[in-house]
Amino acid sequence: MNIAGALKRLLRQPWLFTAFVGLCGGLAMLALYVLQPVALQRLDLRIYDALLPLRRQSEPSPVPLVIDIDEESLARYGQWPWPRYLVADLVDRLAQNGAASIGLDIMFAEPDRTSPASMREGLYRDRGVTLEIVGLPSFLTDFDTLLAASVRAAPLVLGAFARYAGEPYSGPLPQPPAMIARGGKDAPPFDAYLQSAAGAVLPLPELFAEAPVGFVNVSPDADGLVRQVPLLLRLGDAVYPSLALQALMRALGTDALRLYTGPDGLFSVAAGEFKIPVSREGYMLVPFQGGRHTYRYISAAKVLDGSAKRADIDGCIAFVGTSAPGLADIRATPFDRVMPGVEVHAAAMDAMISGNFVQSPSWGPGAQALIIAFVTCASTLAFGFAGPRVYVPSSLALMGATVVASRQLFMGGLFLSPLYGLLTTLLCGGLLLSVRFWQEEKQKIVLRRAFSRYVSPEVVKRISKRQGDLLAGENRELSILFTDIRGFTSLSESLSPQDVVQLLNRYFTPMTAIVRSRQGTLDKFIGDALMAFWNAPLDVPGHPALAVDAALSMQEQLEALNGEIEASFGIRLAMGAGIHTGQAYVGNMGSDDLINYTLIGDNVNLASRLEGLCKRYGAPVVVSGDTREGCGDAFAFVHLDVLRVKGKTKPVSIYWPMRPGTDAIFQVAMPQWSAARALYEKGDFAKAAAGFAALAKRYPAVRLFGLYHERSLMLAQNPPVQWDGIWTMEGK
Template sequence: MNKSILSLGTSGLVAFFLIFFFQIGFFTGLENFFEDLLFVQQPVHSDIVIIAIDNESIEKIGQWPWKREVFANTLKKLEKYSPKAVGLDVVFPEESRFGTPDDQFLEDALKNLSYPLVLAIKADSFVLKNNQAYTDSFSGQLKKFKGQTNPIKSSEAGAPSSTEQFNGVNIGHVNLISDPDSVVRKFPIFIQSKQEKIPAFSYLITKNSGAKIPKEESLEQISRIVFSAAPGTISRIPFYRIISEEIPLSRLGNKIILIGSTAVDLHDEQPTPLSKGTQMQGVEIQANIINMLISGYQLKPLSSVFVSLWMLLVCLCSTLIFTIFKSSFKPLFFNAILGVFWLGAMLLLIDEGIMPNLIYITGAWFFSTISLFGCRYFTGENEKREIKKAFSRYVSKEVLEEILKDPKHIALGGEERHITILFSDIRGFTSLSEKLSPQELVGILNKYFNIMSKEILTNKGVLDKYIGDAIMAFWGAPVKDGDQTDNAVQAAVSMVKQLKKFNKELKEKKGLELDIGIGIYSGRAIVGNIGSETRFDYTAIGDSVNIASRIEGLTKEHKTKIIISDSVKNNLKNKYTFELLGSVEIRGRKELVKIYKVLI
């Protein structure tokens, strides 16, 4: 299979699985973890102040829950500070345990306040559907303030409250959304009940404070909270100090005031991205949301289609880099592409407030890179095994290592190359075979072939084949060899020298000597795996092969061991001694070929 197609298919498969995992939210926990790292602690808006129902206040005022008369008196006392808006983050789900008169104190205090007030309610449960929050558990709590409340109706949701509406009470929900890891990261801007569409507590406070906030239609209905302040860092005043009127006008004048619990025993705390082991009080979370709305910086998720396309693009870019660039440059470009996509993601986050889904970008880069390298490694190993299988019989270990270093340059299917071909043949083999038994003949031939083959392989030749008592070898393929003629001639000289040693042994044992002739020619030939489906060999074919064979045949006529053509002699770098034998006509070739005897 074409490697480019294989690489593209691999990346496509990676992209498919990542998109699938993204759609089912498989990596949501990991994604949340990485996105939490983007939040850094910053000062909140100076207008936001918390009046804390803390442990010290409970000690001074009394056991919780307090009388509602305490809250009524406090709300009245806040009028002298002319706050921009006040949010009472205390839920009153049932009648006061101190009786109806206590409830009446609070109801009377809510009438004709000089500042906007928002009370908190909480849905016992709600469901998220189509990026909206729905509940049917608000109605009982709303009845408590019937006649004093002005919840936003579905038809007028998001309409700003005017000062004339402050004789009533705004009611907002304080529900938050925790992810599977229990960390609060989102809140619903509105929760739809059967009767009303209840806005978020923090949204109503911000709107009624006069701050410029985004229009409802531009807000994500399930909104990501941009946390700025860590637990315990927002300006706060103990509740009891308001009752004792110890607070100067400058501390609360013209501020957005949130009244809520910070006492540990009241258990109104949850983990947030900035918690770092310390949970954040509910009123602090509301303060962070208000700060986000005032700043106008809202985090918006990327559409699932865009994230899917982004992952596909990362995988595609990885494939292009993998197939185009050389191995030494690939790590550089792979890291560069990740950097480019991260930079783009950061620009989206900073300029547009769009959450960049870094885990999926990084995952696409990581898994496509690993898959591509893994795929290339295993296919490369298979390719190397095939090459090893094909060439281990033909070439030396050193040449085989050269082949395996860069297998892509090996054209097993066939190519034309300039090569140097060597033929050698035993003279008088027929008469020799008549003097020996089959076992003796085979034994001598095997030893002879071992000796001759070793010299060919030692000099980087390809041992093509044995043809009876003849040997065919060549240089210049499959690995290009700039010294192919020198290597071929050196192999021939070594073969003749080794034959002398072998003949000495053979004469002592059998009273025989072998005589050989070697012909060498350089020219163009076709090399490749040639054969049938059941058997094929890496070999060379063409006129150059035929000429080399015929030059070898001339050694007997000229009574010499080695004959080379002028195409070999003219390309030799090492110095040898030659004798010109003349120009001969070779069958199948129009031009005469100059041949030389190599003197040993």
């Protein structure tokens, strides 16, 4: 069969070619669903995260409780690891306070080296010193034996960690719980698809001989976030539960699990009356209820010193772990990128006892294939054969139906991602509209060739009226930015002209990129100065905040750039930036043969003058009050001054903008600064000078305080006849 000939015949039949393109789009989407590229997996996970709040309960379960080895505990009882007699005391107190079960999210894989017996052995081995301890009770000679006694007496679960790579484990194994399989004759063994561990970090044999073991492993997804945990995993020939599941069993007083299997493998695990849906690999999706501290925390220090109330512990399932950053048990979850790992087990426990589950149904792949097929057909009809008026309603209907269906299923505990339905609409719609556009362009080419016989090609190609309007002159509100390198003339005297050009190129390249990335328009370079503006030729919502963000980012970029500049040229650069928001005339200006899109007006001059004030006030960025008002709460601002400016009828307030969290000095000094400013504005210059002097002495690096101190002394010596708190700006 001649493929080229078949394609030509296909192209001659527009309707047939359109249907063929729609079919190709659907088949491509089916292939993507089967292949599951990493980028789409991550997008799918983001959709799951967006739906997750739908499973949020009004209140988290009070049963899970985190016993936190926090900074307070470490400060009071010493750095980790603690002597195991302390851990034994912690276990004893939790049991005495009525904890239903205790899960240790802690490894005890090695003997306690702080035990007297271990210390005696180590000193003799390493130093040849025989240590004699007199008067020590025999039960305190080995802390591991002491902990084992506490473990035996408490409803406790020991933590273990599975390794999925490395040498196979050959040591003794803990006793696994009993597994009762429930399934039909055609069902595979419940452990057929379970994750197998090559090895494990297990507690000491003398400990796991006294209590069951639960694995603390979590399962981060492709984007590094934890959304599921393995409830079951295989080690050797045995199957072990997770820490949370084993803690639930311990609280229920059962040592057996019921495992339900179907034709596709394991689908549910039951402990007592609680039935938990899982994947055939044994994973449970955890519907997190929030970020860190969603569940109750009690400091381990309070448990140890007896200040924790029995009512707060009685009947709870306590997970002992740490939130201390230095101990590195931190997990990223959909709600919190720095959640203590121990709280993941609490969230899993909440889901198990409240029955708040999310699962991916076994029929999900078949349903996704049907969705892709249906959306392909509907998209082909809407985008391939209907008129333009149908495009938007059809897109909204198809995408909306997909999202609403997925949302309703999620509220019922089933996750069927809307991603592939949405992508099918976009892919098929895009392909079909591209085909129609291509077909229409072919027709336009024919028309252009025909009209070119009667009018010039230049007329046919003339730019549209709208494009002309974009560059037409007009008065509009703009945010205007000027920057200037401090002392550049003197700095450049030590450089050759070629080095000066290279230096400016290296400096301007990242600065212009910052302006453009924040929707700004670069006007011109004036030596070492830069001029840019926002809100022209197109409207830019929030342009004052974008201009301020650009100026702050330029300062931050210069800090990083100075290392390279110093290495290459032996100098460091400092920059000032001034921003004003106001009306200006903007458009094409120049001669008939040479024009430039720029702006003019008194507000342009004011922005330039504000830049010149940076050095005087010791502020890297100075903005006007109009710009500050346009930024809202996006930044922190320090009120620098109120100025009487030549050419302006109204005084101009100026501010120093900072990113939130970087204004620590002013947060501390603000009360004293405000008090001194109030005295200054009232005309009590002597007292104001004293206040500014104290600030300048405490913060000598802040030029602003010294400036006001000098100004207040001058005004105190020569008081103005009429003082209204406004400083007259002279010069630039």
